[in-house]
Amino acid sequence: MRLVLLGAPGAGKGTQGELLAREYHIPHIATGDLLRAAMAAGTPLGEEARRYVSRGELVPDEVVIGVVRERLAAPDAEHGFILDGFPRTEAQAKSLDAFLEESGRPLKLAVFLDVEPEVLMRRLSARRVCPKCGASYHLESRPPKTPEYCDACGSRLIQREDDREEVVARRLRVYQAQTEPLLDFYARRGLLVRVAGTGTPAEILARVKAAIEEGVK
Numbered sequence: 521m522r523l524v525l526l527g528a529p530g531a532g533k534g535t536q537g538e539l540l541a542r543e544y545h546i547p548h549i550a551t552g553d554l555l556r557a558a559m560a561a562g563t564p565l566g567e568e569a570r571r572y573v574s575r576g577e578l579v580p581d582e583v584v585i586g587v588v589r590e591r592l593a594a595p596d597a598e599h600g601f602i603l604d605g606f607p608r609t610e611a612q613a614k615s616l617d618a619f620l621e622e623s624g625r626p627l628k629l630a631v632f633l634d635v636e637p638e639v640l641m642r643r644l645s646a647r648r649v650c651p652k653c654g655a656s657y658h659l660e661s662r663p664p665k666t667p668e669y670c671d672a673c674g675s676r677l678i679q680r681e682d683d684r685e686e687v688v689a690r691r692l693r694v695y696q697a698q699t700e701p702l703l704d705f706y707a708r709r710g711l712l713v714r715v716a717g718t719g720t721p722a723e724i725l726a727r728v729k730a731a732i733e734e735g736v737k
């Protein structure tokens with residue numbers, strides 16, 4: 521199972537990626553999480569990434585491609601993976617194809633989570649995350665048990681810097697300009713499936729699993 525999850529900011533890639541990883545026992549590899557971990561650790565990669573992430577812009581291709589190649593070469597990704605937030609540009613998609621072909625394990629499917637813009641804005645403005653363990657919440661659909669505190673580790677939840685309204689608007693524009701064209705890229709290869717991304721996470725998961733079972737032969 522080698523999957524790419526495509527969708528706008530807030531489409532539910534992280535939520536579904538986590539559920540799918542549990543379901544299929546393969547790693548959920550999210551470039552946003554990898555970059556945020558580097559930012560939190562203050563590494564040179566993190567410092568470079570912060571300049572782009574905080575403005576809602578894409579981190580340069582060569583930087584992200586290096587991070588993903590290294591992660592996909594780890595032993596736990598040998599038997600499959602769910603990529604979330606990568607690729608985001610045609611250069612990234614081509615580089616992923618080349619890398620997977622080289623290692624004899626081509627991509628099986630690209631799942632597009634289709635969600636209308638008003639829903640995306642509502643989801644992102646009410647998202648809260650744990651700065652310590654990375655757990656993600658939503659004030660209405662997935663609230664923490666104790667308001668403002670992480671269920672898993674008890675830390676105080678924060679809003680992601682790039683979930684501020686003006687940065688979200690920028691991320692959505694960047695998505696339309698640079699990432700949406702990938703839908704055609706994967707459709708031309710016969711790898712794209714579209715899944716309605718509204719409803720409860722469990723309903724969406726059931727649709728994604730049905731699409732996977734149909735699409736991955």
Ligand code: AP5
Nearest residue numbers: 529530531532533534535551552573579605643647658661
């Ligand atoms: P990244 O972290 O990948 O952000 P994103 O793609 O904008 O996606 P999000 O994390 O905002 O949303 P999601 O689709 O995962 O939705 P989620 O499940 O969390 O990237 C951040 C930044 O890093 C980029 O802007 C860029 O700067 C950089 N970057 C990353 N990858 C890069 C790359 N390849 N190249 C260059 N730069 C890169 O859900 C959102 C909220 O909705 C949550 O609160 C959740 O609980 C809630 N929710 C989810 N599903 C449902 C549902 N069904 N019903 C109700 N609420 C729901």
